[in-house]
Amino acid sequence: MKRSNNQETIRRIAIRAAFLLSAAAFFALRCVQPAAAQDITAYAKECARKIAPVQEFDCQKGAEIPITVNLQSPPGYQPQMDCDRPSLLYQAGENTDGSCVPFSRAIVLRDDAQAQIVAICREKKIRDRDPKLFDEVDVISHNVHTGSTCWFQAQAAEPLAPNRGLFGTRVPSPEELIGKKFWNAPAVTAKGNCVTCHDSDPFMYSPYIAQTRQLPADPFGEYANDIGAVFRAWEKPSAISTRGNTCVGCHRIGNLTTCRQTVREAVGIVTSHGSDDWAKQYPNSHWMPPGNSMTEKQWDQIYSASVQKIFACCANPKAPECEITPIRGALPQK
Numbered sequence: 001m002k003r004s005n006n007q008e009t010i011r012r013i014a015i016r017a018a019f020l021l022s023a024a025a026f027f028a029l030r031c032v033q034p035a036a037a038q039d040i041t042a043y044a045k046e047c048a049r050k051i052a053p054v055q056e057f058d059c060q061k062g063a064e065i066p067i068t069v070n071l072q073s074p075p076g077y078q079p080q081m082d083c084d085r086p087s088l089l090y091q092a093g094e095n096t097d098g099s100c101v102p103f104s105r106a107i108v109l110r111d112d113a114q115a116q117i118v119a120i121c122r123e124k125k126i127r128d129r130d131p132k133l134f135d136e137v138d139v140i141s142h143n144v145h146t147g148s149t150c151w152f153q154a155q156a157a158e159p160l161a162p163n164r165g166l167f168g169t170r171v172p173s174p175e176e177l178i179g180k181k182f183w184n185a186p187a188v189t190a191k192g193n194c195v196t197c198h199d200s201d202p203f204m205y206s207p208y209i210a211q212t213r214q215l216p217a218d219p220f221g222e223y224a225n226d227i228g229a230v231f232r233a234w235e236k237p238s239a240i241s242t243r244g245n246t247c248v249g250c251h252r253i254g255n256l257t258t259c260r261q262t263v264r265e266a267v268g269i270v271t272s273h274g275s276d277d278w279a280k281q282y283p284n285s286h287w288m289p290p291g292n293s294m295t296e297k298q299w300d301q302i303y304s305a306s307v308q309k310i311f312a313c314c315a316n317p318k319a320p321e322c323e324i325t326p327i328r329g330a331l332p333q334k
């Protein structure tokens with residue numbers, strides 16, 4: 001009797017242990033399996049919750065970004081032509097018509113104390129006036145309090161051609177189901193490594209987009225790419241400065257593409273791709289600070305040494321005179 005009781009207990013324990021073990025194995029397996037990649041709908045919903053919703057919009061309601069040559073609208077446009085204020089986005093090897101393609105549009109969708117949302121509808125191919133088709137649509141949405149920032153991108157199918165592209169008159173919200181067809185998956189957008197250029201703050205100034213005044217600014221605000229695993233994996237930018245530096249009074253200077261490249265373009269050390277003679281001439285060649293009306297000699301006196309210090313710290317941030325401050329959001333870093 002006693003023995004069989006004992007046997008029964010052992011049998012029960014064994015069954016229970018087997019059950020617990022298999023349950024543990026089941027949960028463990030679920031945990032080690034990589035989480036399914038977040039799709040655009042889930043990402044957009046998280047962005048809406050943590051920043052603000054991105055509503056449907058119409059690219060044609062945006063401000064046209066002018067292309068001028070000697071401050072005049074040219075009689076026509078040619079692929080790879082030069083202009084006064086080329087887009088600074090040029091990426092060599094892309095099948096585009098260059099940096100002076102007309103009819104791109106910029107539109108601020110929201111700019112208040114809670115959220116800043118801006119879109120650019122880019123033309124990379126020359127089309128007739130007021131085109132409904134675009135080659136790329138990008139949106140940045142930014143929470144002014146926490147600094148959390150989301151990135152949305154849609155791209156026309158390759159090879160780009162004037163007679164096809166993204167239909168820009170009803171850009172769907174990325175939260176809507178029909179947005180799934182229009183917008184890239186977050187993993188695809190993240191491959192564009194937006195932060196490398198957008199490294200000082202979420203928004204990227206250039207003389208090209210500044211013509212529209214459709215650009216929010218948060219120059220010293222919190223800034224973090226802390227939504228979505230693929231964006232959290234991006235390099236985290238820092239601000240570069242030196243003591244008394246005259247270039248960082250109005251905004252930070254990011255340590256990625258801004259200090260390596262954009263600053264050079266801003267102070268006439270290199271000319272941006274697509275620059276015409278007007279763009280290469282002082283003061284147009286020195287577009288920082290904005291609306292620069294100094295003589296070149298005055299400019300050099302105030303800024304040259306500061307610019308050189310930025311370059312030195314960009315190349316060697318460990319040098320003792322460099323002040324390198326990580327750019328962060330207000331929420332705990334994950």
Ligand code: HEC
Nearest residue numbers: 087088089120138139140151192194197203204206208209
């Ligand atoms: C190679 C540098 C570079 C990269 C990478 C980049 N951008 Fe930009 N972006 C720019 C520049 C420069 C501008 C300003 C307009 C211009 O000159 O074309 C800009 C402007 C924008 C704008 C208009 C608002 C603003 O900040 O001026 C949006 C929206 C935008 N980018 C989104 C994105 C997204 C989304 C990605 C990643 C998928 C991205 N960008 C990657 C350089 C870049």
Ligand code: HEC
Nearest residue numbers: 200203204205217219246247250251262263266288289303
């Ligand atoms: C009087 C204010 C002021 C000064 C001084 C100034 N800037 Fe700017 N700068 C701006 C504004 C405004 C913007 C666009 C708004 C923004 O991005 O916060 C800007 C944007 C930029 C950008 C575009 C990059 C980006 O992330 O948007 C670069 C590069 C830049 N400045 C470099 C410089 C350099 C180099 C100096 C010193 C020679 C300088 N700035 C001095 C006002 C200034």
